[in-house]
Amino acid sequence: MSVDHDWSELPPELLDTIVNKLINLRDYLRFRAVCSNWRSSTPATPKYLPCQFPWLMLPKNRSNRRGFFNLLDNKLHFLNLPEASNRRRRCGSSHGWLIIVDESPSIFIINPLTKVTFNLPPLSQLPNVVNFDFYSVGREFTIQSPDGEVYTRNLKEMRDLFIKKVVLSNSPSRDPNFIAVVILNETGELAYCKNGENSWKFIDEARFFAEDVIYFDGLFNAVHKLGSIAVCDVSGDSPRVSFIETPRQIGGDIQYLVKTNDELLLVTRCLELDTDAAYHQLDVVYKTVEFRVFRLVLEGPRWEKVDSLGEKMLFLGENSSLALLASDFPRCEGNRIYFTDDYCEANYDGVNGNHDLGYYNLEDGRIEALSCYPRNSHSMLRWPPPIWFTPNPC
Template sequence: MGRAAAGTNGGDLKKKCLMMDENTVEWLNLPRELWLDIISKKLNTFDILRFRSVCTLWRSILPPPFPSPSHTLRIQDGKFLLLTETKIYRLQPLLPTCSSNKGWIIKVEKLKSDKFRHLDVLTNTQISHTFPSNVLDFMNLRVRELFQTYTLNFSSDGGKFNTFEPLDDVYKVVLFSDEGLGQMVFTLRKDGKLRVSNIGYNNFIIVDDGNRIYHDIILYMGKVYVVDKSGIIFWIDCSSFKLVQSSPLLNNDGKSKYLVESSGSLFVVELYFKRTRVNTRKLGIDISVLKVDEESNRWLRVTDLGDVLFVLSKDLNFSLSANDYYGFEGNCIYSSAKGRTSRFSLNNSEVKFVDHIFWPFPTLFNSDSVSFISNKY
């Protein structure tokens, strides 16, 4: 077994080495309270599974990870909705074969049955695998949770959710939690309307039921933000459901707008399709990245993200560092177009299809047919 250093008060390296035998303890001899109250809180779901798979004693120290939180919402006419959590993880081999520190990302949904579904990062469609084949065993990988998202699913079996499917009219879901206000589910519908429901209540109410049409919603700096079709960003006062304007008018109604957080700043990505001059039947993509200058309160166009890239997925927009992941390029926007993964470069406005950038992992497997498993513990 490994040993855990108990720590010293200083001194030179030689003295520390001589004292090592006296100031170290076996991992097995660490107090149980240390495992339960401190160490376990630093572990994600797959870390706990890996820890419990070492031996019977370690399996008895930490309980199985709690299932991903899910909430059942009952709405009118006896219909039930299930709020399901989905997570995006960074994967990296435990024993890298080269000096590269790069990894991959994967999107996983944990069902009420404690089974996992592998989802496409951009579209949320389920990825099926042939078993047995190459197996992606999470016990052989470093796994770090990056983001969590939520979806609303519909059930027609009285709320048992033995069978369910996503709601077609819901564009994006945000779960907001506050100690005093409880948990609220904000849903941005495909009609551009924003609705909210407190966990435990039956009905969704419309937030600001005026004529505003919203394009995106995000949880940023502990607040819920939305952007409307004219490019105005609002944050929502969740105690009164009043909208507070936090940006000037952008006034580009013809472009779809997405909110992305990166390095503590909030960006707006504008995207629209256009006909190319060479072939009028072929659609091109035009993308602009903007942020508000806090001093002048004016919109600034961002043309250089450096090493950073943006990913626009169905239920979450996020940023990554290209140097940390295989296959990605910095200063690019990744999104789904016509069922394929597209990469838009802010350097030259070039659009390329880069299928399979998220799956399979070409540097980890030799076959395109891959299955993945989690540990039974």
């Protein structure tokens, strides 16, 4: 004789045991959708889900819907996201939040899943902006360079070109005292603000050409083109900066910092002209040909070459660099570097850039296309280029 079971009547302690074993956001959402009892027994925003596999946020279309491609299941997910419309530009992805510059010219961060937003100081409050004329044609900014030269930029140029990347110290929903650090594209200077502040401040002692910045062990670490590191403590009233000078000149065209376990990795990306590109008539067409990985050894200090990442997968681009373990996800392999196109010299207009993305196998040096974008599929990409986004419901 069969016995009917009412799954909605499972005791709360058993539901709690089950939900604490879920590691995938999709499974968590499906669990809450079973019935009202299961939904009421679990919070809408889970507190203990591990870091999720990144989605690839695709270029804009004419609507308010934005596409996010999940490499794990080869599926495209759409989110209604007018906050990232055509008149706005995103300049970073950090801890599951997007950083957006709009036409006003405000800067804000948004969680695409929850739609929670936080405002950051606007472009006009960057310390090297000496004047902003909102009512002029093009809304003109007056900028002062580090050597004292004064020049102007219109709003579109400021929105699309002035900021290279914004990195957060933590998810704003987890830490209301989060700090944001911005890399300025033209000079590589670093500026920061704490949540709730009205203006950006330069990290004066670290005013060199920063290639990337990452929050590591409670401090912001910025890397110079040649591999030296500025370690920035901006938690107090005034920034404190120390430097790690390394004898090895790393080389390469683009540098990234990645935190993994208790180590700091430096990844350098090498580009070359792509003479076989489908759009051979373009003036600048490039492709990634190699990645080199180094770990920071404080004794010395020095950068030590890493020949294998083991189970680690790295995700690089305009996002805050991320390292994950392949064993935490189905059908994934380690020792790979997943990359998007963030070559600032060419990716502004969407004609010369945006096509250079894929994954690099550190074992044999092969570069493979992502399933959503065949290699050199220029016609499929528009500005801005895709960016890695880590879904975070809290």
